[in-house]
Amino acid sequence: MLILELPYLQRYVKEDFWDVIVKTYPLCETDAVWESLFLMMTEFEKNAMGVAEQLHFQYSFDEAKKVKEYLKHVQNLPADAKEFN
Numbered sequence: 762m763l764i765l766e767l768p769y770l771q772r773y774v775k776e777d778f779w780d781v782i783v784k785t786y787p788l789c790e791t792d793a794v795w796e797s798l799f800l801m802m803t804e805f806e807k808n809a810m811g812v813a814e815q816l817h818f819q820y821s822f823d824e825a826k827k828v829k830e831y832l833k834h835v836q837n838l839p840a841d842a843k844e845f846n
Contacts, residue, residue, distance in 0.1 A: 778804070795836050802829065
């Protein structure tokens with residue numbers, strides 16, 4: 762696992778966040794890749810909200826929701842899809 766080859770990164774993040782980071786490195790299975798993507802999106806959103814608050818920015822929940830909806834749509838496409846609506 763590539764992330765485990767970065768010994769210094771673990772020093773700078775909380776243990777529970779490190780555990781989530783490690784879980785975002787999936788096996789080469791489609792379902793595992795999608796699960797990892799959505800897990801990372803959830804963690805990103807949690808951290809982005811905190812950063813936005815500290816920097817006095819407004820976090821766009823609407824934009825985040827649209828991205829998730831788009832990716833869910835892509836996830837549910839048939840494997841042989843050539844296009845989508």
